[in-house]
Amino acid sequence: MTDDAAQDDQPDFYSRVYEVALHIPYGRVTTYGAIARSMGHPNSARVVGYALNAPPPFLDVPCHRVVNRIGFLSGGWHFGHPDVMRDKLRAEGVPFVDDYQVDLKRVMWEPWAVGSAAADEVGDLEQIPLFEDG
DNA sequence: GCCTTGACGGCAA
DNA sequence: GTTGCCGCCAAGG
Numbered sequence: 001m002t003d004d005a006a007q008d009d010q011p012d013f014y015s016r017v018y019e020v021a022l023h024i025p026y027g028r029v030t031t032y033g034a035i036a037r038s039m040g041h042p043n044s045a046r047v048v049g050y051a052l053n054a055p056p057p058f059l060d061v062p063c064h065r066v067v068n069r070i071g072f073l074s075g076g077w078h079f080g081h082p083d084v085m086r087d088k089l090r091a092e093g094v095p096f097v098d099d100y101q102v103d104l105k106r107v108m109w110e111p112w113a114v115g116s117a118a119a120d121e122v123g124d125l126e127q128i129p130l131f132e133d134g
Numbered sequence: 135g136c137c138t139t140g141a142c143g144g145c146a147a
Numbered sequence: 148g149t150t151g152c153c154g155c156c157a158a159g160g
Binding site: 031032033036042043044045046047048049050051052053063066067068069073074075076077078 | 139140141142143144
Binding site for chain 3: 013014036041042043044045046047048050051053
């Protein structure tokens with residue numbers, strides 16, 4: 001295993017986005033920037049959304065749980081209609097502060113280090129720091 | 135090989 | 148406090 005391959009063990013930028021997205025717990029959402037940041041590309045939030053533009057069908061990526069930094073359903077129209085995404089999130093118990101804006105401070109889930117021991121130690125679920133705004 | 139677009143984010147005026 | 152502009156990274160035409 002060459003050092004080059006060792007460093008390039010990351011399959012693809014897109015694959016990494018899907019991997020993180022698949023780790024989003026039920027009833028929880030994350031942001032493009034959070035995913036990008038967990039990948040080591042804090043300024044690549046744009047590419048994260050671009051990757052979710054065409055996710056592999058066999059991965060079943062819950063892209064509806066990914067919103068922008070304000071919790072707005074940026075890609076709502078990419079599901080055919082924002083109402084489709086809202087219905088999915090709403091069905092998971094995700095609180096909305098507006099018709100197409102989720103209450104991030106209640107459901108904001110951070111990818112942390114998906115794929116790392118840290119995530120496994122937490123159980124990749126129920127880390128839920130969350131806020132207690134009421 | 136070049137330029138433009140794109141499901142975002144942060145900073146400045 | 149709000150609105151607008153620029154910057155990043157990658158893929159498509």
